[in-house]
Amino acid sequence: MDAPRKLKVATTSLAGCFGCHMSLLDIDERLLDLLEIVEFDRSPLTDIKHCGHCDIGLIEGGVCNAENVHVLREFRANCKILVAVGACAVNGGLPAQRNHLQLHEILTAVYATEAGLASGVQIPNDPELPLPLNQVHPIHEVVKVDYFLPGCPPSGDAIWKFLTDLVAGCSPHLGYGLIRYD
Amino acid sequence: MSQDTFLLDGEEIPFTRGQTIMEAARAAGKFIPHLCWHPDFTGHGSCKLCTVKANGHLNAACVTAARKDMTVENRTPELDDKRRTLLQLLFVEGNHFCPSCEKSGNCVLQATAYELDMMSPHFDHFFPDRPVDASHPEVLLDFNRCILCELCVRVSRDIDHKNIFALSGRGIAKHLVVNAESGRLADTDFSLDDKAAQVCPVGVILTKKKGFSVPIGQRRFDATSIATQVTEAAAAAQEEV
Ligand code: SF4
Ligand code: SF4
Ligand code: FES
Numbered sequence: 001m002d003a004p005r006k007l008k009v010a011t012t013s014l015a016g017c018f019g020c021h022m023s024l025l026d027i028d029e030r031l032l033d034l035l036e037i038v039e040f041d042r043s044p045l046t047d048i049k050h051c052g053h054c055d056i057g058l059i060e061g062g063v064c065n066a067e068n069v070h071v072l073r074e075f076r077a078n079c080k081i082l083v084a085v086g087a088c089a090v091n092g093g094l095p096a097q098r099n100h101l102q103l104h105e106i107l108t109a110v111y112a113t114e115a116g117l118a119s120g121v122q123i124p125n126d127p128e129l130p131l132p133l134n135q136v137h138p139i140h141e142v143v144k145v146d147y148f149l150p151g152c153p154p155s156g157d158a159i160w161k162f163l164t165d166l167v168a169g170c171s172p173h174l175g176y177g178l179i180r181y182d
Numbered sequence: 183m184s185q186d187t188f189l190l191d192g193e194e195i196p197f198t199r200g201q202t203i204m205e206a207a208r209a210a211g212k213f214i215p216h217l218c219w220h221p222d223f224t225g226h227g228s229c230k231l232c233t234v235k236a237n238g239h240l241n242a243a244c245v246t247a248a249r250k251d252m253t254v255e256n257r258t259p260e261l262d263d264k265r266r267t268l269l270q271l272l273f274v275e276g277n278h279f280c281p282s283c284e285k286s287g288n289c290v291l292q293a294t295a296y297e298l299d300m301m302s303p304h305f306d307h308f309f310p311d312r313p314v315d316a317s318h319p320e321v322l323l324d325f326n327r328c329i330l331c332e333l334c335v336r337v338s339r340d341i342d343h344k345n346i347f348a349l350s351g352r353g354i355a356k357h358l359v360v361n362a363e364s365g366r367l368a369d370t371d372f373s374l375d376d377k378a379a380q381v382c383p384v385g386v387i388l389t390k391k392k393g394f395s396v397p398i399g400q401r402r403f404d405a406t407s408i409a410t411q412v413t414e415a416a417a418a419a420q421e422e423v
Contacts, residue, residue: 084302087281091303097279100311141306148302152281176407179296181280182287182398 006036007167008054010079011043014068015095015136016061018044019153020086024058026156037167054079056166059145060153062092063137067130076143081166084145085159087152087181089138096136103134147172151180188252197248204232204244207256211416213409214256215265215294217272217383218331219244223341229331231265231294266298273303275354277310277326284393285385287401291329292384293408308354315360317368320390327385328358334387338378346370346378358386 013021021044027034042051051057057079063069076082087093098106111123139145149162149172158178165172187194190207197206202225207214218229225244232243235255243256255261272291280286315323330349335358338346346367350359362369373379379387398404406414 087279091273091278091307092309093279094282096307096309097277097282099309100277135309138303138307140302140304145302150301173299174301176296179299179301181278181292181295182283 006039007056008041008052009038009043009056009058010041010051010054010075011045011058012051012060012071012075013044014059014061014071014089014139015064016086016088016093018060020060020089020151021045023086023151023153023156024159027160028156030160034163038163051075051078055081056163057082058085059083059089059139060085062088062095063133063139063142064095065130065132069133069142072139072143081146082139082143083147083149083162083166084139085149086154087150090140090148090150092136092138093152096138099135103132107132149174152182154178155180186248186250188248188250188254190254191256191258195248201248202244203234203236203241203246203248203254206248207243208412209416209419211413212256213297213412214243215262215298216244217290217294217329218333220333220381220383223333223336223381226332226336229268229329231268233261233264235261262298266295266300267304269295269298269300270302270304272329273300274305274307275310276308276328277312283327283385284388285327287396287398287404289385289403290383290408291327293403296403297407297409312357315365315367317366318372318390319368320374321367321372321379322388322390323358323360323367324386324388325358329384330356330358331383333381333383334358334378337381338372338376342376342378344371344376344378346372346376 011021040046041054042048051074057075059072059075059082063072084090088095107123111121149158151158158174161174161178162172185196187196190212195206195210195212204214204216204219204225208221214232214234216232218226219232227242227245230242233240234243236246237252280292286292312325314325332349335347335349338344346361348359348361349356351357359365360367360370374389
């Protein structure tokens, strides 16, 4: 009999720090068990640039610029199950702490008025750069999200429990000690 | 004379005359989720997290007297779902970034959200602009996390007799203020020795110069849940008797 089809998983980091991806690697040797049952599509681990049809999409980070919105929509369009992984995807996290400030004030402070800047420094405006949004948003404010895995980052054990539940076809249940917001 | 009891989620809970459902449940080691209630002070009945079904009616357990033979539902999926929604509303109305909050691991709001399996804030965030008050030499006020439970207001007024805090405004504009002409904590006689300095269930009233002196992972709710701790405390009290 053929082995069951491997589940396709895509991952990306939007306005995140890659800490959640590092935590995914923290499942350590269980990564080998995971690779028995899933294969990675678009992900920093594969360097595939666009998300194909997938069973599970794992999103780290909130939405802070126009490119994040495009990537997030691509994932939503292609993934049967979309998961917000980590504090930033869940509630905006650290990047969202700029939300009560005006964007132009922040850019001016960082690129124009900050002490010690080289002369002639300007706010970057290369057309290649994605435009920042006025505020940073958790991903559920932009697309429908099926599951949330909080934590900054969620521990390797939490990610493992979550993924194994999901792959087994049941609603992930973390339980005390694995649900953490910090 | 046998003791009066009522039924809480099917278990007999003894009570003495005048005890609230919350007090009797707690003494028996049963956790009723709560935010504006504190074991050392009179109930306030404002956050509604402790809502139970007593003889079929929704009542706040912290201000409802226990009565003989009443039947009380507490940790039912129906009530916990409603409580989770209340928590989610509180999370999105303020700015709760737990990873950078000194109260994380010691916070009643967070511990209750863990207990109730709150996996997401669900609603859209308000991201309100609430500047901190760092004027006081010993205490920082970070209003971003205030859940308007009024514990500090009540304790400063009724126990410390200083009346330093108040709530102002209505609806979503409601917020905590400091009773001083300038609105600054430094311009009051607030002190670290005030009882009000110790009662905030969340990370608003914070002692300066000792941030993260207890590492994350070794804090009050890191090893055991808020519900387990209520059960264990009651068992320990029983043993002493
Ligand atoms: S007050 Fe509690 S819930 Fe809010 S940020 Fe701090 S730890 Fe998190
Ligand atoms: S500062 Fe703390 S104790 Fe005071 S009302 Fe806000 S949450 Fe309650
Ligand atoms: S704890 Fe009873 S209403 Fe807040």
